[in-house]
Amino acid sequence: MLSVTCCKRLGEIVGEGNLTLSPVLNGRWPGAPPKSIVRPADREQVCEVLRFAYAERLSVAAAGSMTKQRLGGPPRETDILLSLERLNRITDYQAADLTVSVHAGVRMTELAAALRRENQMLPLDPPFGAEATIGGVLATNGSGPRRLAYGAARDMVLGMHFVTADGRLAKSGGKVVKNVAGYDVAKLLIGSLGTLGIIMDVTCKAFPIPPASATLLCGFESAAQALSAARRILHSPFAPQALDLLDREAWSLLPEASLAGAAYVLAVGTAGPGPVVERMARDIPALVQSDHPADMARIAGQEESNLWSRIQELTPSFLQARAEGVVIKSSVVITAVEEAVTSARLAALDAGLACATLARAGSGIVYSYIWPETAAPDTLVHCCDLLVRQTEQAGGRAIVEWAPENVKQRTNIWGAQRDDFPLMRGLKAEFDPYGILNPGRFYGGI
Amino acid sequence: MQKSLPAELASIVGPDAVLERAEDLMLYEYDGSTERALPQAVVFPATTAQVVALIELAKERGLVIVGRGAGTGLSGGAVAAQGGLVIGFSRMKKILEIDIPNQRAVVQPGVVNIDLSQAVQSCGYYYAPDPSSQKACTIGGNVAENSGGPHTLAYGVTTNHVLGLEAVLPNGEVVHTGGKGLDSPGYDLTGILVGSEGTLGIVTEVIVRLSRLPEAVKTLLAIFETVDDASETVAEITARGITPAALEMMDQLTLRAVESATGAGYPQDAAAVLLVELEGLREGVETQGVQIEEVCRKHNARQVRLAQSEKERQLLWAGRKNAFGAMGRISSSFYVQDGVIPRTRIPETLRFIQKVSERYALQIANVFHAGDGNLHPMILFDGRDREQYRRVVQAGAEILEFCISIGGSLTGEHGIGMEKNELMPLLFTEDDLTVMGKVKAVFNRDGRLNPGKVFPTSKGCGEIRVPPQIGTTPGTIALTR
Numbered sequence: 025m026l027s028v029t030c031c032k033r034l035g036e037i038v039g040e041g042n043l044t045l046s047p048v049l050n051g052r053w054p055g056a057p058p059k060s061i062v063r064p065a066d067r068e069q070v071c072e073v074l075r076f077a078y079a080e081r082l083s084v085a086a087a088g089s090m091t092k093q094r095l096g097g098p099p100r101e102t103d104i105l106l107s108l109e110r111l112n113r114i115t116d117y118q119a120a121d122l123t124v125s126v127h128a129g130v131r132m133t134e135l136a137a138a139l140r141r142e143n144q145m146l147p148l149d150p151p152f153g154a155e156a157t158i159g160g161v162l163a164t165n166g167s168g169p170r171r172l173a174y175g176a177a178r179d180m181v182l183g184m185h186f187v188t189a190d191g192r193l194a195k196s197g198g199k200v201v202k203n204v205a206g207y208d209v210a211k212l213l214i215g216s217l218g219t220l221g222i223i224m225d226v227t228c229k230a231f232p233i234p235p236a237s238a239t240l241l242c243g244f245e246s247a248a249q250a251l252s253a254a255r256r257i258l259h260s261p262f263a264p265q266a267l268d269l270l271d272r273e274a275w276s277l278l279p280e281a282s283l284a285g286a287a288y289v290l291a292v293g294t295a296g297p298g299p300v301v302e303r304m305a306r307d308i309p310a311l312v313q314s315d316h317p318a319d320m321a322r323i324a325g326q327e328e329s330n331l332w333s334r335i336q337e338l339t340p341s342f343l344q345a346r347a348e349g350v351v352i353k354s355s356v357v358i359t360a361v362e363e364a365v366t367s368a369r370l371a372a373l374d375a376g377l378a379c380a381t382l383a384r385a386g387s388g389i390v391y392s393y394i395w396p397e398t399a400a401p402d403t404l405v406h407c408c409d410l411l412v413r414q415t416e417q418a419g420g421r422a423i424v425e426w427a428p429e430n431v432k433q434r435t436n437i438w439g440a441q442r443d444d445f446p447l448m449r450g451l452k453a454e455f456d457p458y459g460i461l462n463p464g465r466f467y468g469g470i
Numbered sequence: 471m472q473k474s475l476p477a478e479l480a481s482i483v484g485p486d487a488v489l490e491r492a493e494d495l496m497l498y499e500y501d502g503s504t505e506r507a508l509p510q511a512v513v514f515p516a517t518t519a520q521v522v523a524l525i526e527l528a529k530e531r532g533l534v535i536v537g538r539g540a541g542t543g544l545s546g547g548a549v550a551a552q553g554g555l556v557i558g559f560s561r562m563k564k565i566l567e568i569d570i571p572n573q574r575a576v577v578q579p580g581v582v583n584i585d586l587s588q589a590v591q592s593c594g595y596y597y598a599p600d601p602s603s604q605k606a607c608t609i610g611g612n613v614a615e616n617s618g619g620p621h622t623l624a625y626g627v628t629t630n631h632v633l634g635l636e637a638v639l640p641n642g643e644v645v646h647t648g649g650k651g652l653d654s655p656g657y658d659l660t661g662i663l664v665g666s667e668g669t670l671g672i673v674t675e676v677i678v679r680l681s682r683l684p685e686a687v688k689t690l691l692a693i694f695e696t697v698d699d700a701s702e703t704v705a706e707i708t709a710r711g712i713t714p715a716a717l718e719m720m721d722q723l724t725l726r727a728v729e730s731a732t733g734a735g736y737p738q739d740a741a742a743v744l745l746v747e748l749e750g751l752r753e754g755v756e757t758q759g760v761q762i763e764e765v766c767r768k769h770n771a772r773q774v775r776l777a778q779s780e781k782e783r784q785l786l787w788a789g790r791k792n793a794f795g796a797m798g799r800i801s802s803s804f805y806v807q808d809g810v811i812p813r814t815r816i817p818e819t820l821r822f823i824q825k826v827s828e829r830y831a832l833q834i835a836n837v838f839h840a841g842d843g844n845l846h847p848m849i850l851f852d853g854r855d856r857e858q859y860r861r862v863v864q865a866g867a868e869i870l871e872f873c874i875s876i877g878g879s880l881t882g883e884h885g886i887g888m889e890k891n892e893l894m895p896l897l898f899t900e901d902d903l904t905v906m907g908k909v910k911a912v913f914n915r916d917g918r919l920n921p922g923k924v925f926p927t928s929k930g931c932g933e934i935r936v937p938p939q940i941g942t943t944p945g946t947i948a949l950t951r
Contacts, residue, residue, distance in 0.1 A: 120709035121812045143711065165653065176652070178661055179630050192901040200810045202627065202842045202882035204616045204665050205890075205897055206924065207906045211629075211661025220657070221905075232711025255571070259594070261685035261751060299753035355651035357572040388572075388651050423655050438655055444645040448657045450912040455905075467656040 026059045026103060030080060034104070037072045038064050047105070052090040054429055058102035065110050067185065067193055067224045074222070075191030077104055083460050086218040088129055088157030091340075092164050095425060096217050097465040098432055106222065108159055114138055115225060116199070123182060123199055125227040128159025144230040147174040149332075151339045159223045165215030168336045169266035169293060172386040177214045180228045184210045186221040189456040199227045212451065219466045220455045237265070237295035239328045240308055243286025243319035247271070250288040251362045253312035254385035257292060258358065260311060262304050264386070266293035268335055269365070273380035274393065277341050278334040286319055290385070293332065338382050342393045343426060349395030350404060350427040352411050356388045356420035363418060368392040371410050375403045391425075401430070408435045416440055423467075441468045475531065479513050479555075482523045487514040487561065498538070498556055502603070504805065505546030505888055509536065509556040516561045518636065518644060518674040525672065526642040528555050534918045535640070537668040539579065539611030542603040544806055545887025547614060547667050551922035557672060559610050565589055566675065573680045574633070574650045579610020579673050586678070595680040598625040601883070602791040609676050616665030618883035620716035620790070623841035624749070627883070629664040631679045637663060637671035640918050650677055662909060667885050668920040670913035684715075684749035688759050689777040689786055692744040692766040693737050697721055697824075697836075700742035701817040703769040704840040708813040712761050716747040717841030718790050721820075723800070724835040724848070731796035734785035740772065744840065745790055793837040794848070801833070803853035805862050806846055809873035810882030813843040822872050823847050830865040832858070844882030845873075871896065886924045894926050 026034075026045065035043045042063040049057045064070045077084050082103035087093065089109070111127035114135065118124070119142040126135055132146075132153055139145050149168025150161045160166075162184075167176040174180070183197025196209035213221055244250035247269070254267050268291045270278075275289050294304040309320055323331060334341070339351055356364045365381050372379035372394045380393040392411065396404055408424050408431065415422035416439055424437035445468055452459075452470045464470075473481070476490040489495060489512040498512045510533065515521045528535050534554030541548050550556050563580035570593045577586060583604040587596040600619035601607055607617070613635070618627045625631075634648030648660035663670055694700040700719055707717065720728065721742045729736040736743060744766070748758045763774045777783040789796075797804045811819050820836060823845075827834040838845035847869055851862045870880060870893065880890050880897050894903065903925065910917075910925070 118812065118814065120705065120814045122708060122711070123812070167653075171652075175626070175630060178658065179626060188901075188905060192904065194902045194905040195898070196902075196905075198879045198897075199877050200812060200843055200879055200882070202618055202622070202810050202839070202844045203879040204618075204627075204883055204885055205880040206886065206894065206902070207670075207909050208616070208629065208661055208665050209905060209909065211658040212909070214658060214661075215653075216657060232713065258573075259570075259682065261682060263682070263750070296751075296754055297757040299757060300751050303751055303753050353653075355649075355653045357569075357574070357650045359571045389653065420651055421649065421653075421655055441656075442646060443643075444647045444659050445656070447639075447645060447659055447912060451657055451909070454908040454912050 030082065033076055034060065034062055034073065037076065038062055038069055049090070052093055054094050054098050056101065058085060058105040060103065061105045061107055063107045063110050067111070067187065070106070070187050070222065070224060071191045071193055073104070073106060074187050074189065077460055078190045078458065081458050081460060083463060085462050086159070086163070086222045088160035089131065089155040091152035091156050092160055095164055097437065097469060098429055099462065100464050108157065111224065119144060119230070122230045123227055124230050125199065125225060126158055127225045128223045129157050132156050132158060132161060139230055140233070143233050145233050146180065146228055147231055148177065148180060149336045151337055153333070153336060158226060162214050162223055162226060163216065163218050169268050169332060169384065172267055172384065173263065173265045174231065178211055181210050181214065182227045182229060184213065184226040185224040186213055187224055188221050189458070189461050193224070197227070201229060217462055217466045219452060219462045219470060222461070234295035236298045236301040237293070237328065238301050238305055238322055238324040239294065239331060240292040240305065241321045241323065242290045242292065242312060242317040244288045244290065244315065245318055247288055247362055247365050249315045250290045251385060253315040253317065254290055255358065256311055256315065257308060258386050262308060264292050265295045266291065266332070267384070267386040269383040269385045270335070271381045273378065274338065274382050277338060277345065277380060278331070291331070291335065335382070339391065339426065342380070346395040348428055349393060350408055350431060351425045352392040352394065352408060352422055353425040354390040354392070354415045354420055354422040356390065356415065356418070358386065358388050360418060360420060361385055361388055361390060364390045364415060364420065367414055368411055371407055371414070375407045377403060377407055404431055405434045412436070412439045438467045475511060478527055479511055479524070482527065483513050483515050483520050487516070498541070498558070501541040501546060501548040502544045503546040503549065503887065503889055505549040507550050508553065509550035510553050512556040512558055514558045514561045518638065521557065521638050521672060521674050522642050522644060524555065524557060525638050525640060528918065529641060534921050535672065536920050537610065537614065537672050539608030540582070540606045542607045543611060543615060543887065544808065544884040545881070545889040547885055547887040547920070547923060549888060551888050559608060562674065569650070570595060570680070572650060574677060575680055576675060576677050577609050578675060579608060579613070581609045583607050583609060583612060590680055591683070594683050596683055597631065597678060598681045599628045599631055602794070609678070610673050613664050613673050613676055614666065614668045615883070615885040618839065618842070618844065620718050620839055621747070623717055623839065624713055624715040625681065629661060632660060632664050632676060633679055634677035635660050635663055635673050636675035637673045639671055640914055640916065648677065667887060667924050669910060669924055670919065672919070686750065686752045686755045687783070688748045688755045689783040690746040690748070690759065690762060691775045691777070691786060692746065692771045693740045693773045693775070694742045694744070694769070694771055695740070697742045697820050698817055699769045699771070700744055701820050701840070703744060703766055703771070704816055705814045706765050706769070707762065708841070710761070710765065712758060712765070714746050714758065714762065714841060715749040716745070718745040719743070719836065719838055719840040720745070720790065720793065721836040723833060724793055724837045727796040727800045727835070728789040728793055730799050731792060732785060732789040734789040735782070736789055745786060790837070797835060797848050797850070801850035803851050805849040805851065805866055807849065807866050807869055808844070808846060808881050808884035809870055809878060810842065810844045811873050811876055811878035813841070815876045816840060816843060819845065819872065819876070823869055826865050826868055830861050832862060832865055839882070842882065843878070888922050891922070891924055892926050892928060
């Protein structure tokens with residue numbers, strides 16, 4: 025429990041109506057709930073809260089919509105859950121400049137709606153899209169299918185404001201698309217799970233919505249054929265928006281009728297001016313003929329956007345369906361995707377576990393969804409360890425992105441550290457010397 | 471007895487890779503900027519192990535270290551502001567690996583930018599970030615400055631194409647950040663190192679992303695009777711969400727110099743031209759071409775010319791990329807500025823620059839990456855006229871202040887270096903600088919890597935350095951705010 029003095033002070037800063045003591049958080053928070061939820065109205069209040077927390081050595085976890093608090097290492101006792109939901113305005117949208125500035129607590133859906141009115145978009149496509157806030161997306165480096173064409177958060181963020189552990193407001197970058205003034209501290213904050221600072225607002229590039237789009241679905245008998253086709257497309261001048269591979273098990277998690285029965289489906293997203301999309305619709309099927317697709321379909325319009333929404337939401341769908349399952353995220357090179365897909369599948373099946381796979385074939389990111397059907401709980405832990413190790417031995421990296429608490433506690437979710445790890449520890453020590461920001465939840469136990 | 475420094479250096483890199491005689495050091499006193507300072511010695515290691523040994527020796531001797539690629543930088547990044555040891559990378563210029571199936575290359579920092587693209591061209595690939603100095607500048611330098619170039623409008627700058635680094639820290643430790651794959655777990659150390667201007671580590675290997683060459687390229691030259699028309703065109707192209715691969719502007723003064731130097735067919739009587747490059751599938755290039763022409767004509771373009779051959783296209787680009795060099799034909803000296811503003815504010819910024827030019831009685835030529843809002847006003851002057859030179863620096867500072875006041879930044883691509891470090895407080899608060907200082911404390915605690923760069927050396931309001939010119943003494947001009 026927080027002390028009376030602490031409660032009083034926090035109440036003074038944000039108003040007693042914005043302070044909840046001993047909250048009950050159903051399912052969205054791993055382990056014992058934080059001792060308080062504090063809901064500041066603006067940056068100044070955030071700074072005050074942090075200044076106070078720093079002085080009193082209170083631990084702080086930033087939160088938006090709480091969709092991803094189960095990511096990363098389990099939290100230790102948390103004194104303050106700092107909700108950024110009241111920092112929820114789009115502060116500066118310059119459509120003619122293709123830049124948009126928003127508070128961290130703005131939901132992705134709200135941002136998307138505002139951009140759509142100007143025929144623009146932020147093609148980040150992270151999971152939990154219905155509720156996620158941009159602050160949380162950036163803090164977890166969320167991304168989706170269109171990272172192939174547009175990159176991820178680090179390629180879209182132009183600048184941000186953040187609050188440090190000791191309550192200073194600082195910024196990195198600015199509002200313009202070319203900017204090399206000062207260190208690119210925003211790069212450190214992206215994906216840092218709120219362990220270096222708390223993101224207050226961000227300026228991103230906005231992108232024009234392409235006039236036309238269509239998706240080609242190609243069914244294959246084997247991962248080898250599907251990925252050979254993917255590589256052919258990647259090395260062609262066609263520049264697809266997305267190139268996602270799903271196995272039958274993953275596909276069955278999406279309520280889609282087309283191509284039911286294919287062992288592997290390669291979803292090729294295409295977009296651009298009408299003639300470009302038509303050209304790709306003609307030429308891509310021809311290109312992949314030598315990889316013997318068993319089946320092909322072309323979808324557009326609402327059907328297309330539904331499909332990609334569901335692919336984008338595969339991880340949340342899985343977690344909802346299989347609470348006892350794990351999600352392992354591997355990053356490998358393009359030519360190693362096949363090995364990553366097949367060896368994960370084999371390892372899982374060998375251990376009596378079930379496995380579904382989604383691979384961003386052009387980006388080398390593989391999501392292995394593994395859950396126990398008949399196997400003992402221990403098996404899942406061993407499988408995680410094995411897969412992470414195998415990926416590392418093959419030259420890639422892997423983390424256990426999502427897992428039940430009892431599995432997380434018994435496996436090394438972050439994989440091995442490398443020779444740059446001391447620098448990371450050094451940064452944490454400089455930015456958060458008392459370890460009050462999400463201690464223990466980040467890479468390597470930082 | 472302790473060996474002399476040159477002897478110690480020679481024992482690491484070999485005697486032919488050490489420069490320490492005054493007449494040799496003078497060649498390394500300067501870079502592409504107007505800054506100048508003599509290092510104590512210059513060395514050219516051939517391996518990472520040699521770099522480590524050099525850095526360990528520097529640590530032992532308390533020497534500061536400055537990395538140097540080709541010395542083409544425009545903010546004094548490679549100038550040994552506080553003397554010390556310059557580590558030049560011209561002997562570390564191997565392309566270590568070309569991995570086309572994975573769209574990656576691994577290079578030593580001394581590899582020249584264009585050489586990398588040329589090495590993978592026959593495989594249908596290239597390295598996208600294309601600074602105008604790409605025939606000389608090195609990948610290592612590009613990493614230090616987070617270099618841009620005309621084609622970064624569509625494809626991003628250096629940091630969007632660098633996936634991993636090998637770097638040596640001031641204590642001699644070698645670290646490897648990132649890798650060939652994306653999303654390396656942990657903090658994005660590659661991201662913080664790129665653009666750190668040699669103040670956080672000495673990079674000895676770079677893992678880059680290679681890009682597929684486009685199917686079709688179309689280069690258009692749009693000719694305008696007024697600068698306003700050209701800049702309104704840029705604003706509208708941006709607003710309409712048409713994204714060319716490159717969108718460059720040059721004004722009349724620049725055109726005269728460029729045409730005289732290159733004979734590419736630039737019209738010398740136009741007020742301004744836009745050089746537009748469209749890339750992608752044939753159909754996409756066609757569509758964009760029609761759209762661009764429409765916008766140009768809407769803003770009274772006198773002519774929209776399409777380059778008819780690869781040769782013509784190369785000439786047009788040679789003209790643009792050699793703009794700085796060509797200025798030498800019309801002025802003995804000139805001061806290249808680097809500012810960036812929101813694209814929709816280009817018209818008013820160019821009008822402001824015109825006013826500055828009139829007020830200070832200085833000719834200012836404009837060439838820039840219009841599509842990014844990254845401008846390069848070139849202020850012409852007579853290098854022998856000290857009074858004029860001070861006015862040049864002041865005019866430049868006013869332009870920069872204006873850029874910041876309308877939401878821009880201090881530098882779009884040339885870096886802060888020692889040219890603009892004292893101006894950092896115009897853009898950053900004390901808290902902002904404190905945070906950056908924390909990063910520096912982790913990598914470069916005793917400040918021996920490229921000291922005098924990026925961070926202000928004096929407290930208080932921004933003062934601009936007047937870099938040394940022949941016959942003048944360096945000094946400062948306080949800015950009015």
